[in-house]
Amino acid sequence: MTSTTTTTGVAVTPQPSGGASKLAEYAQLKLQRKRRERLIEGVLLLAACVSVFTTLGIVYILLKESVLFFSHVPLWSFLTDTQWTPLFDDAHFGIAVLLAGTVSSSLVALVIAIPLGTIIAIYLSEFAGHKTRETMKPLLELLSGVPTIIYGYFALLFVTPMLQKIYPDLPGFNVLAAGIVMGIMIIPYVSSLAEDAMRAVPMSLREGSYAMGATRFQTAVKVVVPAALSGIAAAYILGISRAVGETMILAVAAGMQPNLTLNPLEPAATITSYIVQVALGDLPHGSIGYQTIFAAGLMLMVLTLLFNLVGYWMRRRFREAY
Amino acid sequence: MSAVLSQRRELLRSIIRRHKRWDAVFGVLGLLAMMVGVLTLAALFVNMALDGIPRLTGDFFTSFPSRRAGQAGILSAWVGSVLVMMVTALFAVPVGIAGAVYLEEYAKKNWFTDIIEINISNLAGVPSIVYGLLALGLFVYAFGLGQSILTAGLTLGLLILPIVIVTTRESLRAIPQHVREGAYACGATQWQVVQDHLLPYGTPGILTGVIIALSRAIGETAPIITIGALTFIAFLPPVPFAGDPPAGMFDWLFSPFTVMPIQIFNWTSRPDAAFQANAAAASFVLVFMTLGMNAVAIWLRYRLRKNIKW
Numbered sequence: 041m042t043s044t045t046t047t048t049g050v051a052v053t054p055q056p057s058g059g060a061s062k063l064a065e066y067a068q069l070k071l072q073r074k075r076r077e078r079l080i081e082g083v084l085l086l087a088a089c090v091s092v093f094t095t096l097g098i099v100y101i102l103l104k105e106s107v108l109f110f111s112h113v114p115l116w117s118f119l120t121d122t123q124w125t126p127l128f129d130d131a132h133f134g135i136a137v138l139l140a141g142t143v144s145s146s147l148v149a150l151v152i153a154i155p156l157g158t159i160i161a162i163y164l165s166e167f168a169g170h171k172t173r174e175t176m177k178p179l180l181e182l183l184s185g186v187p188t189i190i191y192g193y194f195a196l197l198f199v200t201p202m203l204q205k206i207y208p209d210l211p212g213f214n215v216l217a218a219g220i221v222m223g224i225m226i227i228p229y230v231s232s233l234a235e236d237a238m239r240a241v242p243m244s245l246r247e248g249s250y251a252m253g254a255t256r257f258q259t260a261v262k263v264v265v266p267a268a269l270s271g272i273a274a275a276y277i278l279g280i281s282r283a284v285g286e287t288m289i290l291a292v293a294a295g296m297q298p299n300l301t302l303n304p305l306e307p308a309a310t311i312t313s314y315i316v317q318v319a320l321g322d323l324p325h326g327s328i329g330y331q332t333i334f335a336a337g338l339m340l341m342v343l344t345l346l347f348n349l350v351g352y353w354m355r356r357r358f359r360e361a362y
Numbered sequence: 363m364s365a366v367l368s369q370r371r372e373l374l375r376s377i378i379r380r381h382k383r384w385d386a387v388f389g390v391l392g393l394l395a396m397m398v399g400v401l402t403l404a405a406l407f408v409n410m411a412l413d414g415i416p417r418l419t420g421d422f423f424t425s426f427p428s429r430r431a432g433q434a435g436i437l438s439a440w441v442g443s444v445l446v447m448m449v450t451a452l453f454a455v456p457v458g459i460a461g462a463v464y465l466e467e468y469a470k471k472n473w474f475t476d477i478i479e480i481n482i483s484n485l486a487g488v489p490s491i492v493y494g495l496l497a498l499g500l501f502v503y504a505f506g507l508g509q510s511i512l513t514a515g516l517t518l519g520l521l522i523l524p525i526v527i528v529t530t531r532e533s534l535r536a537i538p539q540h541v542r543e544g545a546y547a548c549g550a551t552q553w554q555v556v557q558d559h560l561l562p563y564g565t566p567g568i569l570t571g572v573i574i575a576l577s578r579a580i581g582e583t584a585p586i587i588t589i590g591a592l593t594f595i596a597f598l599p600p601v602p603f604a605g606d607p608p609a610g611m612f613d614w615l616f617s618p619f620t621v622m623p624i625q626i627f628n629w630t631s632r633p634d635a636a637f638q639a640n641a642a643a644a645s646f647v648l649v650f651m652t653l654g655m656n657a658v659a660i661w662l663r664y665r666l667r668k669n670i671k672w
Contacts, residue, residue, distance in 0.1 A: 073551060080553045081468055087460030088469070091482050091527070094520050098492060101499035156395045163392025167385075176396055178660050183399050185656045186406065187581025189623045190645045193630045197638060198409045224402045257384040278487070285489025287584035288623075292630055312491050312584065319494070319588045325503055333588075337495040341488065348487040352480075 102341060105334030112328055118335070124298040124309070126332045127318075133332065135339055137300045141215065141308035142343075145290055146283035148219025148304050149226055153279050156223075157230030158272070164231070165238040166260040177232070184228045192292030195221040200293065213295025213307040222289050230279040237271020238264050270354045277351035281344045287312035311340045410649065414642030422643060426596040427625065431636035436644050438595040439625035442511070443580055443651075445599060445614065446621055449515020450522065450579050455572055457519075458526030463556055465527070466534045486524040493521045494588025502589055509590045511599060512615040517585050522575035529571020533564040566666040570659045577655035581648060583623035594628070595620040622648045 110118070113133045121134030160180070164173050199217040204210045241264050249259040265272065295307030296317045309317070315333045323329045425435025469475040497517035507513045537560055545555045561568075599617035600609035622644060629641035 077551050077553055081464070084460045084464035084468060087457045088464040088478055090457050090461060090520075091485055091523060092478060094485060094496070094523070095481050097500055098488070098496045101496050102492075105499060156398055159388075159392055159395040160399075163388070163395065167389055167392055179403075180396065180399050181660075182653060182656060183403060185577060185652055186403075187583070187623055187648055187652055189581065189583045189626050189630075190406070190410070190649055193626065193638075193641055193645055194406050194409065196630065197413075198405065221402075224399060227399050255381045255385050257388050258381065260388075281487055285491065287489070287491045288627070291584075292627065312489065315491055315495070316584060316587050319498075319590055334495060334499070337492055341492055344487060344489055345484070348484055351487075352483065 098341070102334055102338040105331050106338045109328070109331035109335040112331075113335075122300055124300075124314075127329050131328070133335075134300075135311075135336070137298045138309055138311045138314050138336060139339070140300050140302055141290075141294070141298075141310040142284055142312070144302045144304050144308065145215045145219045145222065145286075145294060145310055146280060147302075148216060149223035149283040149286075150276075150280060152220055152223025153226040153230050153283075154276055157227045157275070157279065158234060160227065160231040161234035161238060161272070161275075162260050162265065165235045166256060166264060180228045180231065183225060186225070188225070188286065188288040189292065191221050191225055192218075192289045195289055195293035207305070210305060211295075211307055213293065213297075215290075215294045215304040215306065215308050218289050218293040219304055221293070222283060222286050225286075225289070226279045226282050229282055230275045233275035233278055234268070234272045237268040237275065240271065241267045270357050274351045274354040277347050277354065281347035281351070284347070285312065285340065285344050287316060291316040311336045407649070410642050410646050412642075413639050414644075414646040417639050417643035418646065422640075427594055427620075427628075428596075431634060431640055434629075434637075434640055436622065436625055436647065438598060439620050439622045439644065440647070441598055442595070442619040443621040445511050446514045446518065446586075446619065447576060447580055449512060449615070450518040451572070451576060453516055453519035454522050454526050454575065458523050458572075458575075459530050459561075459568060461523075462527045462530035462534065463560070466531045467552065467556060467560065482524050482527055486528070489584075490521055490582055491584040491588055493517055494585030496520070497585060497589045508616060509592070509618060510616045511619045513589055514586050514591065514619065514621070517589060518579040518582060521582065521585060522579050525575040525578065526568075526571055529574070530564070530568045533567025533571070534560055536567065537563050566662055570662045570666070573655050573659040573662070577652045577659070580621075580655075581623055581652050583627055586621055586624055587627070591620060591624055592618055622651075 118133050118135055120136070121132050122136060123132035123134050124137035125132045164176065168176065195217045196213075199221055200210065200212060200214065203214075203217055210216070245263055245267055246259055249263045254262070290310050291313040294310070294313065296309045296313050297307050298314070299306055299308040301308065314336055318329060318333045421433075422435045423440065424437055425433060426437050427439075428434040465475065465478065469478075494517065497513055497520075501507045501513040501516060502509060507516075541559055541563065542555055545559050550558070595618060599614035599619060602609055602611045602614065626641050626644045626648065629637045629644065632638070
């Protein structure tokens with residue numbers, strides 16, 4: 041009875057006469073409340089399902105257009121052809137060309153992001169005082185907050201001219217500058233996840249190490265890092281998946297010429313920048329050129345899904361350790 | 363005898379010194395590594411400011427893009443960005459919060475809930491350009507929404523949905539259990555608990571997440587290019603009930619548009635240095651918007667952590 045008064049505000053004291061009708065009224069109210077609650081729960085559930093619909097939608101769209109694409113282009117030549125000229129009369133569809141661009145740009149980015157990210161994570165987790173950590177972490181997070189198009193601008197008009205002073209033969213569009221900037225952008229993704237993993241290592245392990253006379257550096261490198269290894273690996277994998285999916289830096293600064301090479305000193309197109317290139321043009325809906333971007337997108341999705349799954353599995357393992 | 367002892371002590375001390383030296387070396391190395399990030403950020407700003415600030419006049423904000431770099435402005439771009447963000451927020455905030463409330467407060471622990479959870483963490487890792495492909499296939503062609511503000515807003519809404527859900531769940535989880543139990547003990551229904559207690563107490567945390575999510579959405583370029591947004595727009599979306607014949611209430615939703623990142627991309631990809639100065643100026647405005655939003659969110663989180671003691 042008290043529960044109904046909170047919602048309806050009716051008088052608390054039951055009337056001596058007509059008690060039965062009051063009871064019936066309360067039962068009615070209770071039923072209404074229950075129905076309303078059920079309805080609200082349904083609406084909330086529907087909202088939670090939007091994410092599932094999104095995934096289903098992505099899979100459906102990518103598969104639908106890719107199936108049409110692969111009815112024109114055999115899967116074997118898609119994987120083995122060494123040219124990517126989908127918009128020419130003599131069309132070739134060798135995804136390896138775009139994959140080479142994605143791999144070389146990601147490698148450059150990781151060569152920057154993984155060592156720097158790891159050093160920063162160890163430093164923030166094991167060496168820095170509270171104050172340094174609280175000021176540096178948000179500052180580093182800003183790095184991942186800058187829109188990627190602005191990094192593209194920076195890579196093209198600041199980093200490339202700088203590199204050209206060291207290496208004058210560098211073309212205006214190149215994978216190197218784009219990769220370096222991409223690597224710096226990825227640092228906070230790697231460092232914050234790796235730091236979380238290291239901070240989750242129990243204090244007792246460190247105390248044991250210090251008690252044996254180890255220095256800070258020895259403790260960090262020989263005790264904390266091995267104990268957090270799977271979490272650190274998950275951080276690396278997140279970094280890789282970011283690098284593979286990054287679009288605008290490459291579209292702006294790496295040029296968009298398909299180029300089957302792993303040499304970062306040359307311009308190249310990646311899977312992502314190819315999609316941008318096609319979308320900028322005016323391809324009719326349903327043409328083979330239109331379908332290629334979905335096949336390329338499917339390739340990208342499969343790659344990142346693979347990395348995400350491995351990362352997820354590693355994080356699970358590292359959580360179970362303690 | 364004592365000579366041997368002091369010799370050994372000396373040896374030990376030198377070993378300790380050597381090991382401690384590594385501590386110092388790594389301390390410097392860590393600072394240097396962070397400096398790389400901070401200096402890049404600084405170089406980015408200085409470079410942008412030097413190139414862009416001379417272009418930041420009042421006219422720059424009130425002019426349409428133009429063939430002549432000196433007369434071009436970002437009017438249609440910033441209006442487009444604001445409108446797209448409105449649609450994004452109107453879609454992602456209610457849906458995200460409702461989904462998070464369901465997962466955190468209502469969902470039973472079963473396989474279906476697990477699927478939703480794994481799915482959300484996977485979506486957070488999907489490259490943004492894939493959302494663009496989804497929108498191109500679904501919103502633009504299957505639903506026939508065209509290359510409109512509505513399409514762009516919904517696309518970015520889907521993109522930031524995982525961020526909104528995750529941060530909302532975190533702030534709901536931080537509310538102690540006894541708040542819920544107290545409310546239930548007074549006879550509140552589950553929805554009353556959510557509406558009158560959990561959502562108000564969680565608001566600062568949720569707000570932080572929403573701001574961070576929107577600051578990411580406003581800088582997103584790839585999905586918007588993929589849906590085929592135009593890069594040269596020299597008009598504004600129709601104002602409701604204005605013009606002749608009067609525009610409908612929701613006509614602006616279906617209007618072609620451009621946004622800040624696309625305008626920057628367009629100017630950056632021209633070889634002419636005057637247009638690149640425009641790109642720098644527009645970048646400056648965009649960075650100011652996103653970092654400003656981030657700073658507000660960080661400040662909010664900081665204050666929140668200080669003020670609430672359960």
